[in-house]
Amino acid sequence: MCGIAGIFHLTDSGQLDKNIIQQMNDVQYHRGPDAGDYYFDAGVALAHRRLSIIDLEGSPQPMQSACGQAVIVFNGEIYNFKALHEELSAKGYKFNTDGDTETILNAWLEWGEDCVHHLRGMFAFAIWDKKQQSLFIARDRLGIKPFFYSLLPNGELLFGSELKVLTQHPLFDRTMRNTTVEDYFTFGYVPEPHTVYQNSFKLPPGHRVLIKRGMKAIPQTEEYWDIPVHSPAMDESEVQAQLIERFKEAVDIRMVADVPLGAFLSGGVDSSGVVALMSQLQSDPVNTCAIGFDVKAFNETEFAQMVAERYHTNHRVETVGQDDFDLIDKLAFLYDEPYADSSAMPTYRVCELARKHVTVALSGDGGDELFAGYRRYGLHMQEERFRNMLPLALRKPLFGPLGALYPKMDWAPRFMRAKTTFQSMAMDTVQGYHNSMSLLRADERKKLFSDDYYNNLNGYNSLEVFRRYGDKVKHLDPLKIAQYIDMKTYLVGDILTKVDRASMAHSLEVRVPLLDHKFIEWAFNTPSNHNLHKGIGKFSFKKALEPHLPHDVLYRKKMGFAVPLADWFRGPLKQRLYDGLLSKQMLESGYFDQKQLNRLINDHVKGLRDNSAPLWTLMMFEAFLRQSRAAA
Structure with a gap:
């Protein structure tokens, strides 16, 4: 796992400022503390920070091909590199190293842009081809590894593994994208392909682009892979017969490393399944780690302990206090x-705990999206059954006014909290799911935003993000539509982003077997009624794991990796709410209605409502705003 950075001038082959590329690379030192180096050519500067995992001494980057034609900077792991090495060697290509990086270089020389189809793993890379005078960039199919880029007015293309890499350039444009605030307060992150800044972008998962010298602009990125969206055809016996073996193979190929390796063990189904299969694939005990909380309602360590004892893992647990909120500003930086x-x-x-003992950790991320494990999927399907009873033309005038008039009652029993449901019933499948998924619903965002900002959106609504993906799979059933949208938005924008930045802050590589693209191409065909069965999410997945995990781990109520925000905001963080959310920079930003900010804080502090989600969203926005303006 590494960090990459680069500058490529689209039209000028003059020398680039070496100090700038060094600053860009230095700011991502945490991603690769083992080594760092540079490559310079006419109008090209490539940089790399290395975290050594495989071929510890023999694969320095930037790396040139044996023939000298191509140079690569690469972040990630290619799990089938040994097979590719043999295949390409048989075709006459020379190798000077035993790692996976040189495999990509020779794959580029053999297959060109289609080299990505031969790679199995997680990756973000850029290849400078001196003969073709071109830069080829690509990102893995699921977006496990990040890739940011921006084209400056002077014709320089910047790219890097983190957005902070780009911001080191003195000409980088820090103007915020106008739709950022609408998107962020809907999703809690800025969805692909955009960033918070109007002239910088994320290369979307499963995309590539070839940029040739002389071009005036960056060509449109091309999608080379997508989640299979044909109608599922497997029956339950097929799923049960194949699931564990396919899952085990995806785990197995991720256990190759020349450094200590372990796994996260939260006590949930997905991470427990990964640990169970790892234990069956190696003779030594698996290194596992878990974080506990000193608040019982948020603590899952007893379930992690069950799995650790069953498989005799080297298990380590640390407890986080309920007042562990000193990370807020650090997270904004990360x-x-x-x-x-x-x-x-x-x-x-x-x-942080895992890195004390291992350099590589396997995680269970992706299982909820792939096998419908989130509670929201069940609620979505309940709403969908009601939608099917009446056409939209009747539902909209019936439930629309109810959704508008019904009060938001966080304090009431769950069956009485019907405002979001009424709103969703007046919508179609995609809009209803968007409404349910929103941190702040459209009506809540309108209250929060100032009139000027709301009018400047010119009718833009974050629903467009969901429509973009929902329209591609509208022939699928409603559950598959929701899963597909989540894998394109929430998984990459929230889950994988969270894990990448948190792990690389500690120079830890995290591998994700459930997001192996070959496993996904098979598993996404699991019929919806086998994923969500009689209210049980991930039903087929859990059934397949029954011989491997305790019943209490498989079928207990899902907890999630939560923290006690509501209590924090009524206690130790109360003053920070008032000081931060009502600060001069927030009020002068032009985005928010001051009265609504006051109302959100006061209602929560007085216990009238649980506004912890919007308050945390606002607090993290304030932290970003403060840090970005200080750096400008």
């Missing part, structure tokens, strides 16, 4: 743009 998932704090701590 994530570079507004990011509101509060589970980033325990994720940071578990990565």
Whole structure:
């Protein structure tokens, strides 16, 4: 796992400022503390920070091909590199190293842009081809590894593994994208392909682009892979017969490393399944780690302990106090743009714990999206059954007014909290799911935003993000549509972003077997009624794991990686709410209605409502705003 950076002048082959590329690389030192180096050519500067995992001494980057034609900077792991090495060697290509980086270089020389189809793993890379005078960039299929880029007015293309790499350039444009605030307060992150800044972008998962010298602009990125969206055809017996073996193979290929390796063990189904299969694939005990909380309602360590005892792992646990909120400003620095998932704090701590003992850790991320494990999927399907009873033309005038008039009653029993449901019933499948997924619903965002900002959106609504993906899979059933949208938005923008920044802050590599693209191409075909069965999410996955895990781990109520925000905001963080959310920079930003900010804080502090989610979202936005303006 590494950090990459680069500058490529589209039209000028003059020398670039070496001090700038060095500053860009230095700011991501944490991603690769083992080594760092540079490559310079006419109008090209490439930089790399290395965290050594495989071929510890023999694969320095930037790396030139044996023939000298191509140079690569690469972040990630290619799990089938040995097979590719043999295949390419048989075709006459020379190798000077035993790692995976040189495999990509020779794959480029053999297959060109289609080299990505031969790679199995997680990756973000850039290849400078001196003969073709071109720069080829690509990102892995699921977006496990990040890739940011920006084209400056002077014709220089900047790229890097983190947004902070780009901001080191003195000509980088820090103007915020106008739609950022609308998107962020809907999702809690800035969705692909955009960033918080109007002239910088994220290369979307499964995309590539070839840029040739002389071009005046960056060509449109090309999608080379997508989640299979044909109608599922497997029956339950097929799923049960194949699932564990396919899952085990995805785990197995991720256990190759020349450094200590272990796994996260939260006590949930996905991470427990990974640990169970790892234990069956190696003779030595698996190194596992877990983070506990000193608040019982948020603590899952007893379930992690069950799995650790069953497989005799080298298990380590650390307890995080309920007042562990000193990470707020550090998180704002790590994530570079507004990011509101509060589970980033325990994720940071578990990565910190893991790095004390291992350099590589396997995680269970992706199982909820792939096998429909989130509670929201069940609620979505309940709403969908009601939608099917009446056409939209009747539902909209019936439920629309109810959704507008019904009060938001966080304090009431769950069956009485019907405002979001009424609103969703007046919508179609995609809009209803968007409404349910929003941190702040459209009506809440309108209250929060100032009139000037709301009018400047010119009708833009974050629903467009969901429509972009929902329209591609509208022929699928409603559950598959929701899963597909989540894998394109929430998984990459929230979950994978969280894990990448938190792990790389500690120079820890995290591998994700459930997001192996070959496993996904098979598993996404699991019929929806086998994923969500009689209210049980991930049903087929859990059934397949029954011989491997305790019943209490498989079928207990899902907890999630939560923190006690509501209590924090009524106690130790109360004053920070008032000082931060009502600060001069927040009020003068032009985004917010001051009365609504006051109302959100006061209602929560007095216990009238649980506004912890919007308050945390606002607090993280304030932290970003403060840091970005200080750096400008």
